[in-house]
Structures are given as C-alpha cells and as structure tokens.
Amino acid sequence: MHEVILIKYGELTLKGLNRRSFEERLVKNLKRRLAPLGSFHYTYAQSTLTVAPVGGVSLGGAGTIDNGNVPEAKPVRAAQGDERLPADVVRRVGMVFGIAAYCRALCLPKSMDALLDGAGAFLAHDLLAARTFKCEAKRADKTFPLDSPQISAQLGERLLKQFPHLRVDVHNPEVTVTAEVRDRYIFVHGKQIPGAGGLPAGSSGRVLLLISGGIDSPVAGWMMARRGVNVVGVHFASPPYTGPRAEKKVHTLMGKVAEYTGGSYLHTVQLTRVQEAIKQNCPEELGTVLTRRMMMRVAERIAFAERAEALVTGENLGQVASQTLPALASTDSVCTLPVFRPLIGMDKQEIVAIARRIDTFDTSVLPYEDCCTVFTPKHPRTRPNAEIIAKVEEALDIEALVNACVANEVGTVIV
Amino acid sequence: MNAYLDNSATTPVSAEAILAMQQALQETWGNPSSRHALGLSAEEMLESARAAIAEKLAAQPEEITFTSGGTEANNLAVLGGAAAMRRRGNRVVITAVEHASVYESAEHLSKLGYDVVRLPVDQYGRISEDDLQRAITPGTILVSVMAVNNETGTCQPVDVVKRIIHANRAPALFHVDAVQAFGKLPVRPAEIDADLLTVSGHKIHGPKGVGALYIRKGVTVLPRVFGGSQEGKIRSGTEPLPAIAGFGAAADNLPDLQTAFTHVSALRDHLVQGLQSLGDVVVNSPPDALPHIVSFSVPGQKSEPMLNFLSQRGVYISSGSACSKGKPSRVLKAMNLAPRVLAGALRVSFTHTSTMDEADKLLWMLGEAMRTLIGQ
Numbered sequence: 001m002h003e004v005i006l007i008k009y010g011e012l013t014l015k016g017l018n019r020r021s022f023e024e025r026l027v028k029n030l031k032r033r034l035a036p037l038g039s040f041h042y043t044y045a046q047s048t049l050t051v052a053p054v055g056g057v058s059l060g061g062a063g064t065i066d067n068g069n070v071p072e073a074k075p076v077r078a079a080q081g082d083e084r085l086p087a088d089v090v091r092r093v094g095m096v097f098g099i100a101a102y103c104r105a106l107c108l109p110k111s112m113d114a115l116l117d118g119a120g121a122f123l124a125h126d127l128l129a130a131r132t133f134k135c136e137a138k139r140a141d142k143t144f145p146l147d148s149p150q151i152s153a154q155l156g157e158r159l160l161k162q163f164p165h166l167r168v169d170v171h172n173p174e175v176t177v178t179a180e181v182r183d184r185y186i187f188v189h190g191k192q193i194p195g196a197g198g199l200p201a202g203s204s205g206r207v208l209l210l211i212s213g214g215i216d217s218p219v220a221g222w223m224m225a226r227r228g229v230n231v232v233g234v235h236f237a238s239p240p241y242t243g244p245r246a247e248k249k250v251h252t253l254m255g256k257v258a259e260y261t262g263g264s265y266l267h268t269v270q271l272t273r274v275q276e277a278i279k280q281n282c283p284e285e286l287g288t289v290l291t292r293r294m295m296m297r298v299a300e301r302i303a304f305a306e307r308a309e310a311l312v313t314g315e316n317l318g319q320v321a322s323q324t325l326p327a328l329a330s331t332d333s334v335c336t337l338p339v340f341r342p343l344i345g346m347d348k349q350e351i352v353a354i355a356r357r358i359d360t361f362d363t364s365v366l367p368y369e370d371c372c373t374v375f376t377p378k379h380p381r382t383r384p385n386a387e388i389i390a391k392v393e394e395a396l397d398i399e400a401l402v403n404a405c406v407a408n409e410v411g412t413v414i415v
Numbered sequence: 416m417n418a419y420l421d422n423s424a425t426t427p428v429s430a431e432a433i434l435a436m437q438q439a440l441q442e443t444w445g446n447p448s449s450r451h452a453l454g455l456s457a458e459e460m461l462e463s464a465r466a467a468i469a470e471k472l473a474a475q476p477e478e479i480t481f482t483s484g485g486t487e488a489n490n491l492a493v494l495g496g497a498a499a500m501r502r503r504g505n506r507v508v509i510t511a512v513e514h515a516s517v518y519e520s521a522e523h524l525s526k527l528g529y530d531v532v533r534l535p536v537d538q539y540g541r542i543s544e545d546d547l548q549r550a551i552t553p554g555t556i557l558v559s560v561m562a563v564n565n566e567t568g569t570c571q572p573v574d575v576v577k578r579i580i581h582a583n584r585a586p587a588l589f590h591v592d593a594v595q596a597f598g599k600l601p602v603r604p605a606e607i608d609a610d611l612l613t614v615s616g617h618k619i620h621g622p623k624g625v626g627a628l629y630i631r632k633g634v635t636v637l638p639r640v641f642g643g644s645q646e647g648k649i650r651s652g653t654e655p656l657p658a659i660a661g662f663g664a665a666a667d668n669l670p671d672l673q674t675a676f677t678h679v680s681a682l683r684d685h686l687v688q689g690l691q692s693l694g695d696v697v698v699n700s701p702p703d704a705l706p707h708i709v710s711f712s713v714p715g716q717k718s719e720p721m722l723n724f725l726s727q728r729g730v731y732i733s734s735g736s737a738c739s740k741g742k743p744s745r746v747l748k749a750m751n752l753a754p755r756v757l758a759g760a761l762r763v764s765f766t767h768t769s770t771m772d773e774a775d776k777l778l779w780m781l782g783e784a785m786r787t788l789i790g791q
Contacts, residue, residue, distance in 0.1 A: 240724035241720040
C-alpha cells in the first residue's frame with residue numbers, strides 16, 4: 001500500500017505518427033525533474049502513465065519504461081511510516097509540460113478488503129472537505145469476482161459509514177472516488193489535479209526571450225515554453241542607471257520559468273552605451289522605438305549564436321508607446337527571425353493571473369529601475385514613421401554598437 | 416578608500432560593542448531568568464546594559480524596556496499606549512513624516528476605529544505649533560512626534576508638545592521617536608516631559624536587532640508580545656543578551672556630544688558648500704536640521720542611477736530612507752517637493768567617525784556622476 005501518481009497526457013495524444021517521440025520526450029523530462037527526489041518506476045498502460053516510487057511495488061509487465069540513467073535506486077524521501085509521496089514530487093509533476101491532468105492514487109493489493117480498508121484514510125483530506133461524492137469503478141481485469149457496480153456500491157457504503165456527513169450525488173458530486181481494478185493492483189483515487197498542459201519541453205525547438213524584469217516577459221516566456229520550446233533569455237541591463245538588484249530580479253524570474261522547463265540560460269547585455277548614444281544623438285520622442293530596434297538587433301545576433309529559431313517578447317498591443325501597431329512593425333523590421341508575442345491580445349488582468357499562477361508576480365513588482373524606465377521620453381512617438389526612423393538612425397554607428405553589446409555579453413546558467 | 420555616508424541606515428559596529436557581544440556569546444550565555452549562578456551573571460550583564468542606556472537618557476534603569484529594535488519599540492508605544500488609554504478618548508495625533516513604524520502602526524489604529532490625525536508639514540518637513548494646538552483635543556489619548564526626521568534631519572518642536580497637551584486638557588501620552596537623535600543630541604525624556612521614547616542600537620554603533628522604549632515611571636503601556644513576563648511583563652521573550660550587551664557598550668562609548676556635534680557640523684557645512692558649487696543641486700534639509708543628515712536632489716537625475724554609479728566607486732549613500740527600497744518617499748512628498756526633485760532625492764548621513772576625506776570623495780564622485788550620467 002503506497003501512493004503513486006497517475007498521469008493523463010495532454011494534447012500530445014492528438015499527434016499522429018510522431019506521437020511516440022512526444023511521449024518519449026515527456027517521460028524523459030519527467031524523469032529528469034523527479035530524479036533528484038528519488039527513484040521511480042514509469043509504466044504506461046491504458047492511456048495512463050503511472051509513476052511509482054522504487055521500493056514500493058514493481059508494476060512490471062509490458063508497459064514498463066526502462067528506468068534509464070538512474071544508476072542506483074535512491075529511496076524516495078517520505079515521512080516515516082507514511083506511504084504518501086513527498087509534496088515536492090507532486091508539485092514537480094504539476095510543473096511538467098505535456099501533462100493534462102494527474103491524480104494521486106493509492107496502490108492496493110487486489111482484494112476487496114484491502115480496497116475497503118485503505119480507501120477512507122487515503123481520501124480523508126478530500127472527503128472531509130466535501131459534502132457530496134460518488135464512487136466509480138473501472139474493472140479492467142474481468143476475472144475480478146465483483147463487477148463494477150458491485151465494487152462501487154460496497155466502496156460507497158463503507159465511505160458513508162466512515163464519513164457520515166457525506167451525501168451521495170451521482171449527477172454532480174464534489175468528489176468522485178474512482179477504483180481501478182488493474183492486472184496486479186487496485187488503484188483508488190479522488191480528485192484529478194489539472195496539470196501544466198501544453199507540449200513537452202524541448203519538443204518544439206528553441207527561442208530567445210527578451211526579459212526585462214516586469215510582469216509581462218516571464219509570462220510570455222512561460223507561455224512559449226508551454227508550447228514545448230526551450231526558452232533562453234536575454235536581459236538588457238543599463239548600469240549604472242540600473243543596479244545589481246534589477247539583474248538579480250531577472251535571474252530569479254528566469255529561474256521561475258526554468259522550473260517548468262528544467263533549466264535555462266540567461267544572456268545579460270549592457271545597453272548603456274546604446275541608450276546614451278540614442279539620447280545624445282536622436283530626437284527624444286523617438287528614443288523608445290529606437291532603443292527597441294537596437295535591442296532586437298542585439299537579440300537576433302545572440303539568437304543566431306544560440307541557434308534559437310525565434311524571438312519572444314512580452315509586448316501587448318497598446319500597453320505602452322512602444323507597443324502600438326506601427327511601433328511593433330518598426331521593431332520587427334530590423335530582424336529576420338520571427339518575433340512571437342504571446343501576450344499580444346491579452347488584458348493586463350489575464351497576464352497578472354498567469355504571473356500569479358507561475359509565481360513570478362511578487363518578484364516582478366519589486367521596484368527597481370530597469371532599462372526601459374531609464375531615459376523614458378515624456379511624450380514618446382506612438383506612430384513612428386519608417387523614413388524618419390531610417391534618417392535618424394544615420395546618426396548612430398549601429399554595427400559598432402551592436403558588436404560591442406554582443407562582445408560584452410555575459411551568460412549565466414539558470415537552474 | 417570607501418566613503419560610507421549612510422549612517423542613518425545603520426552604523427558600523429564599534430569595537431567595544433563587538434567585545435561585549437562576544438563575551439555575552441562565549442561566557443555569559445546563561446538565561447537571565449535562570450536562578451543559578453550562570454543566570455545571575457547574565458542578569459547582571461543585562462542590568463548593566465540597561466543602566467548604561469538609562470544613564471544616557473538621564474532616566475531610571477527600570478524605565479527602560481528592551482525590544483527587538485526601533486520598529487518594535489515604536490509599535491509598542493503607539494499600539495500599546497493607545498490600548499492602555501482606550502477608555503480615555505479616541506484620538507491619536509502623529510505627523511505626516513513619522514517613520515513607517517509609527518505611521519503604519521497609526522494606520523492600523525485607524526482601521527481599528529481610532530481617529531488618527533496626521534499633522535501636515537511645511538517645505539522643511541516641520542509641523543507647526545498652531546496645528547498641534549488644533550489637533551490635540553480633550554479626547555486625544557496619544558501624541559507621537561519624532562525628534563529628528565530620518566530622511567531630512569529636520570528637528571520637530573518636541574519641547575512644546577506636552578505643554579499643549581496639558582493646556583488642551585488632553586489625557587494623552589506623549590511619545591517621541593528619538594532613534595535618529597539618540598547619541599547625537601542630548602536626549603532626556605524627562606526634560607521634554609515625554610512619557611514614551613524610542614531608541615535603537617544599530618544607529619549608535621551597536622548591533623542590529625535591539626532597541627529600547629523608555630516608559631516613564633507611572634505610565635502604563637499594554638504589552639503586544641505575551642509570554643514569560645520578561646521586561647516587566649511589557650515585552651516577553653528571553654532577552655537577547657548579546658545584542659543588548661552590544662547596545663549597552665555602544666551607549667557607554669558614545670563620544671562627547673558637543674565635540675562630535677561640532678565635528679559633524681563642519682562636515683555638513685563643507686558638504687553643502689561643495690554641493691552648491693556643483694551647480695544644479697537642491698538641498699532639501701532645512702539649515703537648522705541635525706547636521707548628521709543632509710537630504711538633497713539633483714533635479715532631472717533619478718536617484719537609483721546615482722546610487723549605482725556612486726556604489727560602483729565605493730561611495731555609499733541612500734535615496735530617501737533605506738527602509739523604503741526605491742518607492743518615492745512619503746516624507747519628501749509631504750514636504751511638497753517638485754516631482755523632479757522628489758525623483759532625484761539623495762540622503763547623506765554622517766556619524767562622529769565620518770571624515771572630511773569621505774565628504775570630499777562623495778563630492779568628487781557626485782561631480783563625476785553629474786558629468787557622466789545622462790539625465791531625464
């Protein structure tokens with residue numbers, strides 16, 4: 001008797017011939033994320049991936065996935081005398097992309113007594129908080145002496161005895177208790193927990209995220225990561241106008257996104273010279289769009305070196321002066337890589353909701369100057385004209401400025 | 416050579432304080448409440464630190480209650496004082512420029528239903544006697560006015576407050592936040608007729624994590640921390656003897672106030688002259704402020720780039736007050752400064768060990784910053 005996690009894949013089940021490679025990627029990611037917490041068996045059967053701690057049961061059988069590069073079985077850290085998995089394991093499963101939903105299940109010997117005795121204590125947390133419930137049984141093993149309705153009836157009766165406050169509601173229960181009779185074990189579980197969704201990290205290539213330290217860019221990075229890309233970051237610092245705390249903040253934010261992807265890399269570029277050159281040589285009201293254009297040029301150079309296939313920004317239509325349609329067109333026109341803006345049509349509240357969900361919000365709102373808030377023109381031009389921009393940029397030695405930025409860039413591994 | 420000119424944020428710990436703390440950690444580590452010999456020697460050390468603080472305040476040792484710092488002492492004074500006076504009235508009077516530990520405590524009182532009056536200030540951050548006269552009613556139970564403002568050095572007329580309380584027949588307790596004044600000016604609560612007065616360890620070259628509230632004999636403050644009845648039941652919890660011993664030693668080793676004041680005044684005059692010769696600099700502190708604190712602005716230059724530039728060159732000062740971490744200062748806002756001046760506010764704070772060389776290095780680097788940094 002111990003706890004396992006049952007995982008339902010997300011939309012990758014919709015894939016056709018290359019579904020297999022998506023699945024392999026997901027299991028590989030999952031293994032890498034859980035490896036520091038102990039050793040697990042991974043078994044795929046009946047469209048469910050089962051993660052069980054080594055030393056518990058061996059599920060064996062045809063569906064067993066090779067445990068791969070785990071040299072020695074590490075015991076899973078659980079409280080003594082507790083068959084439950086540590087909270088960290090559950091939390092990490094919830095952060096792996098490609099998983100639509102998962103649930104914590106109790107793995108029991110294949111007998112009705114074991115099921116009736118074990119289910120109540122295991123589900124107590126869910127059941128005590130609920131008012132209504134129902135039981136469902138799935139009998140994959142048709143040799144089991146009781147049929148599905150009989151299993152549900154007996155289980156329901158026992159749970160009602162143990163939790164007299166509950167009522168059965170077969171149409172709209174707050175908790176559905178499911179007993180699955182499999183080849184060698186019975187699994188019993190309560191609520192399904194929504195997973196991180198999306199596609200397995202690394203299945204869609206690599207992008208470079210322009211990350212400022214605000215609320216939007218980490219959310220944009222997370223949204224792209226959820227589509228299966230590896231997200232590498234580039235941050236523009238402007239010392240001494242921006243300080244070490246602002247850079248530390250970006251490292252923290254990148255780390256939060258990396259928790260979902262399993263690791264990342266951050267390039268920090270000093271933009272001071274560029275911003276000073278623009279301030280000194282160009283009309284003030286064009287400062288914002290000119291700076292954005294320089295950032296895109298530098299970012300694209302770094303993207304090429306990183307073999308990233310697209311740039312990602314947290315821009316959002318109409319939010320600030322550099323995020324009007326003409327301004328976005330003007331920034332896009334300096335680079336050849338596609339520029340993705342996953343937040344383009346979202347409302348601020350929706351962005352904030354995601355920022356809270358992925359735990360970047362509280363870091364993002366720390367009040368340090370960033371390179372976008374220094375040198376902000378009082379009345380930035382919202383409809384920059386391409387000819388004027390081209391004319392104005394003649395005052396800048398763009399090639400030299402970009403080269404200097406790329407040459408002095410500093411990289412950090414984010415784990 | 417670095418120039419540490421952020422002494423209102425915190426001061427370097429003096430050798431004497433470190434020695435006392437080390438002794439408390441290595442030898443006198445007993446619990447002051449224990450009945451055995453180890454406890455007794457700890458209690459003696461605790462009481463001698465209490466006596467040292469009391470002596471500096473010209474107070475009785477039993478009037479000193481140790482807390483975890485200035486913030487807790489201010490919280491205890493405002494919240495515990497108001498609670499003790501609950502039946503005598505409903506009004507609490509503070510100033511708009513109090514430290515956050517007083518200001519936010521008063522905000523909390525206002526949520527509990529107290530009538531909290533925040534006195535406005537003039538361009539120098541000073542309250543007026545007329546406003547005090549009007550604000551203090553017969554239903555006023557607590558008046559809290561800081562001695563010296565932590566952002567500007569402005570001195571408040573704390574000597575007239577108790578007279579107004581009496582004249583207006585208010586039952587009010589009078590609290591003074593003297594964290595920035597202690598160790599720099601003579602602070603004697605009995606002379607200004609204060610009932611409660613806050614001091615802190617790490618602003619006088621003692622350790623962080625310790626402060627004290629002077630509670631005049633006969634005055635009742637209700638505790639905010641409950642437990643084993645230490646500190647006369649006002650502040651329970653085993654006394655942090657290493658910190659308290661360090662605080663006591665720091666108080667014992669304060670310099671002669673007159674000599675130190677003269678020295679720091681010379682530093683301030685030198686700095687202000689230098690600032691004026693740099694050109695476009697506005698001094699926000701009044702001419703008669705405590706010389707230890709000089710607030711000034713370089714209009715058009717935001718403070719954060721300035722601080723980063725200076726920090727890279729070993730010059731450590733602050734913007735507004737260190738507790739506010741980059742938010743625009745409520746105190747300077749209350750003084751009605753122009754937005755450009757507000758955004759560029761910087762604070763230099765001296766201690767008696769500060770030197771002319773440090774002031775010169777600051778002026779030199781400020782000049783560099785103004786030439787190098789591109790303003791808004």
